[in-house]
Amino acid sequence: MEALALQALNGLASASSLFLVSAGLTIIFGVSRIVNFAHGSFYMLGAYLAWTLTSQGPLAEWGGFWGFWGAVLLAALAVGVIGAAAEVLVLRRVYQAPELFQLLATFALVLVVQDLALLLWGAEDKFGPRAPLLRGAVEILGLRFPRYELFMIVVGPVVLGLLWLLLHRTRFGILLRAATQDREMVAALGVDQRRLFTGVFFLGAALAGLAGALQLPREAVTLHMDMAIIVEAFVVVVVGGLGSLPGAFLAALLIGELHAFGILAFPRITLVLVFLVMAAVLVLRPYGLLGRRPSGLQPAAPMAAPLPPPSGRRQRVLVTLPAAVVLLLLPPFLGDYARILLTDFAVFILFAASLHFIMGPGGMASFGHAAYFGAGAYAAALLARHMGAPMEVGLALAPFAAGLVGLLFGWLCVRLSGVYAAMLTLALAQIAWSIAFQWVEVTGGDNGILGVWPSDWAKDRLSFWYLALLLCGLGTWLLRRAIRAPFGLALRAQRDSPLRAEAVGLDGFRLRWLGFALAAAMAGLAGAVFAYGKGSVFPSFLGIPRSVDALVMVLLGGVQTLSGPILGAVAYIGLQDQLARVTDLWRLLLGLVILALVLFFPRGLAGAIARPEPRA
Numbered sequence: 001m002e003a004l005a006l007q008a009l010n011g012l013a014s015a016s017s018l019f020l021v022s023a024g025l026t027i028i029f030g031v032s033r034i035v036n037f038a039h040g041s042f043y044m045l046g047a048y049l050a051w052t053l054t055s056q057g058p059l060a061e062w063g064g065f066w067g068f069w070g071a072v073l074l075a076a077l078a079v080g081v082i083g084a085a086a087e088v089l090v091l092r093r094v095y096q097a098p099e100l101f102q103l104l105a106t107f108a109l110v111l112v113v114q115d116l117a118l119l120l121w122g123a124e125d126k127f128g129p130r131a132p133l134l135r136g137a138v139e140i141l142g143l144r145f146p147r148y149e150l151f152m153i154v155v156g157p158v159v160l161g162l163l164w165l166l167l168h169r170t171r172f173g174i175l176l177r178a179a180t181q182d183r184e185m186v187a188a189l190g191v192d193q194r195r196l197f198t199g200v201f202f203l204g205a206a207l208a209g210l211a212g213a214l215q216l217p218r219e220a221v222t223l224h225m226d227m228a229i230i231v232e233a234f235v236v237v238v239v240g241g242l243g244s245l246p247g248a249f250l251a252a253l254l255i256g257e258l259h260a261f262g263i264l265a266f267p268r269i270t271l272v273l274v275f276l277v278m279a280a281v282l283v284l285r286p287y288g289l290l291g292r293r294p295s296g297l298q299p300a301a302p303m304a305a306p307l308p309p310p311s312g313r314r315q316r317v318l319v320t321l322p323a324a325v326v327l328l329l330l331p332p333f334l335g336d337y338a339r340i341l342l343t344d345f346a347v348f349i350l351f352a353a354s355l356h357f358i359m360g361p362g363g364m365a366s367f368g369h370a371a372y373f374g375a376g377a378y379a380a381a382l383l384a385r386h387m388g389a390p391m392e393v394g395l396a397l398a399p400f401a402a403g404l405v406g407l408l409f410g411w412l413c414v415r416l417s418g419v420y421a422a423m424l425t426l427a428l429a430q431i432a433w434s435i436a437f438q439w440v441e442v443t444g445g446d447n448g449i450l451g452v453w454p455s456d457w458a459k460d461r462l463s464f465w466y467l468a469l470l471l472c473g474l475g476t477w478l479l480r481r482a483i484r485a486p487f488g489l490a491l492r493a494q495r496d497s498p499l500r501a502e503a504v505g506l507d508g509f510r511l512r513w514l515g516f517a518l519a520a521a522m523a524g525l526a527g528a529v530f531a532y533g534k535g536s537v538f539p540s541f542l543g544i545p546r547s548v549d550a551l552v553m554v555l556l557g558g559v560q561t562l563s564g565p566i567l568g569a570v571a572y573i574g575l576q577d578q579l580a581r582v583t584d585l586w587r588l589l590l591g592l593v594i595l596a597l598v599l600f601f602p603r604g605l606a607g608a609i610a611r612p613e614p615r616a
Contacts, residue, residue, distance in 0.1 A: 002141040007260045009140070013149040015256025016156030017218075020211035021229055022236040022248045023163060024204035030180040030243030031200045033099060034091060035419060037106040040230030041113035042079050042205040046212030047221040048117060049075035051126045054216070065132040076210035083205020084198050090595060091201070092194065097602045100365055104555040105598045107548065110226065111591030117223055119585060128216030148217050155214065159207070160249050167245075172199065180243050231426075231544065235278050238423045241291020250289055272434035275427040279412070282424045286416050331465050339461040340533070341577060346465075346472040347530045348573050352553040352565035353476045354522035360559050361488050362515045363495030364414065365422040368429025369523060369550045371409065374542030376402040376524025377531035378436060381449040386442075391455040395471065395528050402524020403517050405432070410516030414509060426544070433542040448538035452531050468529050475522045480562060482518065491515050556597060558604020567605045 025039045053059045053071035060067065086109060094102050134151050137144035167173035175196055179186045187193050212225070236255055240247025255274050262273045269276070281289065331339055355369045379401035380394030389397075409428045413421050436443045443449065458464045482488050494501040494508040501508055531537045540546065549572070557568025575593060579586035597605065 002143050004261075005141055006143055006145055007264065008257065009145060009149065009153065011257035011260030012156075012253070013152040013256075014259055015252040015254075016152045016154075017211055017215065018229075018232060018236055018256060019156045019249050019252035020159060020214070021208050021233045022240070022252055023159065023245060024207035024211075025233050026237050026240070026243060026245055026248045027163075027176070027207075028200055028204040029237065031176055032091075032095075032197055034106065035099065035103045036204070037103055037230065038086065038109035038113065039106075039204070039208055039233060040226035040228075041110050042083055042208035043212040043229050044117065044221075044223070044226040045082060045113065046075050046079045046209030047215055047225060048121055048126070048212075049078055049209070050213035050216050051128050051221050052121075054129055068129065068132050072210070072213040072216075075213040076206045079209025079212070080202040080206030083208075084202040086205075087198050087201035090599070092197070093599055094602065095197075097598075098559065100359075100551070100559070101555055101598065101602065101604075104552060105595065107552060108591040108594035108598065111587040111594070114223060114226065115585045115588030115591070119588075121221075123223065126221040128221065131217045134217075152214065152218075156249070156252070160245065163245055176200065227544075231430075232274060234423060234426070235274050238420065239278050239281050239288055241288030242419060244288065244290045244292075247288055247290030269434065269438075271437065272431050275430040275434075279424060279427040279431070282416060282420055282427070283412055286420055288420075327469060328466075331462055336461045339465045341573075343461075343465050343468045343529075343533050344573055345570055346468045347526045347533070348549075348553060348569040349566050350472040350475045350526040350529075351523055351550055352557070352569040353479050354519040354526065355550045356554045356557075356559065356565040357479050357483070357519045357522070358512075358516055359554055360562075360564075361483050361491040361495065362512055362519075363491075364512060364516070365418070366413075366425040366547070367422045367544075367551065368425035368427070368547050369519075370542050370544070370546035371425075371429035371432045372402040372406055372520035372523035373527035373530075373546060373550075374432065374436065374537075374539075375405045375520070376527035377537045377541045378443065378449070378527075379524065380528040380531050381452045381537040382442070384452050385449050391453075391458065391532055394452075394532070395525070398528035399521040399525045402527065403521035405524075406517040406520020407513070410513050410520070414512035414516055426547070429542060429547060430544070433539055433544075436539040436542055443539070446539065448536050450536045452537055453535050454532045458532075464533060468533065471525060471529055475525050476566070479518075479522060483562065487511070487514075552594070556594065556604060558606040560603065561606035564604050564606040571605055 021039065021043055024042075025036060028034060028036050028039070050071050053074055054068055059071045059074070062070075090105055090109065091102065094105050131148050131151070134148040137146050138150065139145075165173075167177055175186065175191055179191075179193070179196060186196075211229075215221075215225075232255065236248055236251045239254070240249070240251035254277065258273050258277060259270070262270045266273060285291075327342075331342060334342075351369075351373055354372075355366060358364045358366060376398035379398045380391075383389035383394045383397060384391075409425070412428070413424050415421075416424055437445060439445070440447075453459065454464055454467075458467050483491075490501070490506050490511050493504075494506055494511055498508050527541060531541075553568040553572045554565050555568070556572055557564030557566065575590055576586070579589045583589065
């Protein structure tokens with residue numbers, strides 16, 4: 001019992017740290033409605049800056065109580081200034097863009113900060129000093145417990161109380177709460193929203209920086225802290241209810257204790273336990289534990305113009321003939337590396353097109369589309385490994401396996417909307433990733449499945465390129481045809497005005513569900529082609545980074561255009577390849593390029609270089 005009590009205290013300490021990060025994310029989203037993917041970067045910067053201030057400069061020489069705690073507070077304030085600068089220089093210029101396009105800007109900031117941290121602090125882990133006056137342990141129930149962990153338990157409730165006073169007893173807090181409820185009315189009353197948003201980002205980033213700085217005595221500072229914390233912070237914010245600070249605190253307590261006791265009770269599912277909880281909460285309470293359902297009816301979106309009629313035969317020949325000549329006649333004269341890159345282009349074009357199908361016509365965002373890419377890859381690999389099935393069988397059955405996963409996950413996801421639906425897709429994708437990672441007897445675990453090779457006739461890179469071009473080209477063409485078909489038009493109708501669509505007899509749930517399954521099947525086909533092209537399958541195929549890649553490709557190309565996923569996939573994969581060959585700091589350059597595209601081409605690449613198209 002004493003050991004369980006100490007484990008509960010460990011959970012409270014972790015919950016307190018997690019709440020500090022989640023509180024800042026909650027405040028930022030509640031006011032600006034931006035899904036700030038860079039919030040984890042602010043957390044990481046807080047830890048690095050605190051380490052620098054405690055190891056170098058005047059505060060390091062000063063040392064002691066004032067040296068350590070002064071470094072923690074200065075690091076938090078510095079990160080707050082960095083967050084305010086990011087809002088002024090980048091995010092302020094994209095407030096009028098779609099919400100997911102703003103997420104693309106914050107993802108670019110993640111890439112920039114990652115490589116800047118690598119350049120400034122190197123790749124080695126950093127270990128900070130112990131906190132003065134909080135070293136050692138105290139005896140609780142006959143067992144020793146660290147003093148610093150007790151301090152962390154107190155920090156969370158204290159910060160919650162201070163934030164409550166700020167929000168309810170100051171003019172700034174009243175404006176924040178008013179903006180959370182109705183930003184347009186606040187602007188109509190004459191409040192300068194630019195200054196308000198800058199203050200919000202300063203506060204949210206400072207809280208993240210404080211959380212990172214306070215981690216210094218607890219764990220090493222690494223370049224992977226940002227991605228590790230941002231996922232859990234999103235889980236806390238969504239489970240608690242978007243924009244609800246008490247909800248974030250309650251969810252942080254729940255997640256912290258589940259981590260603490262899950263290691264003892266359910267060691268094999270510890271990695272995915274929080275996502276199981278988030279999925280259960282979103283299914284039972286779609287707006288989180290303390291979140292509120294939006295009041296009133298949502299206004300119908302402006303009706304999209306009809307899709308332009310298909311181009312004539314002569315125009316299609318003029319467009320497709322040069323492309324066919326290049327794709328069919330040029331590869332024999334290229335080397336194997338160029339053929340591999342072309343194959344990757346084909347795979348990721350289909351992958352991006354499948355996500356675009358549910359984001360464009362379906363109006364559904366997904367943060368976990370890699371689940372279906374990985375499902376197709378693992379279906380092909382498992383057939384080859386355990387049944388000796390040839391490539392032809394694997395490619396034929398992989399889309400059906402991914403489509404079945406899409407039917408199962410989609411039945412849950414399409415009931416929700418907005419960020420809640422997107423986060424549920426993330427939770428379900430992480431559950432699939434955990435199965436692949438931990439079911440070692442079947443999937444090989446982290447070692448993956450090796451030896452997933454094509455049939456003899458397709459083993460050379462040229463033959464496999466033609467196969468990938470055929471399959472991925474057909475899959476992309478099928479999705480484009482579906483958009484123009486009655487099914488695609490019905491999807492557009494329920495997206496633009498659910499009430500009108502229901503009034504004319506369209507079943508919005510069934511349409512979204514079938515569209516979700518079709519997109520999953522095409523993503524599975526892309527995954528299977530990718531698996532045979534690489535000769536292996538790993539759990540990373542289902543991971544969050546792969547889902548983010550698909551999201552970036554769609555947003556970079558343009559959600560409101562049919563050609564967007566094609567241009568986005570080619571641009572993103574091509575930039576990654578070329579920049580990685582030139583410099584080790586390719587993420588920094590890629591992030592800067594994405595930021596430039598976000599700022600200067602708000603409709604995406606396809607929308608910038610082509611005449612305005614109606615929403616796809």
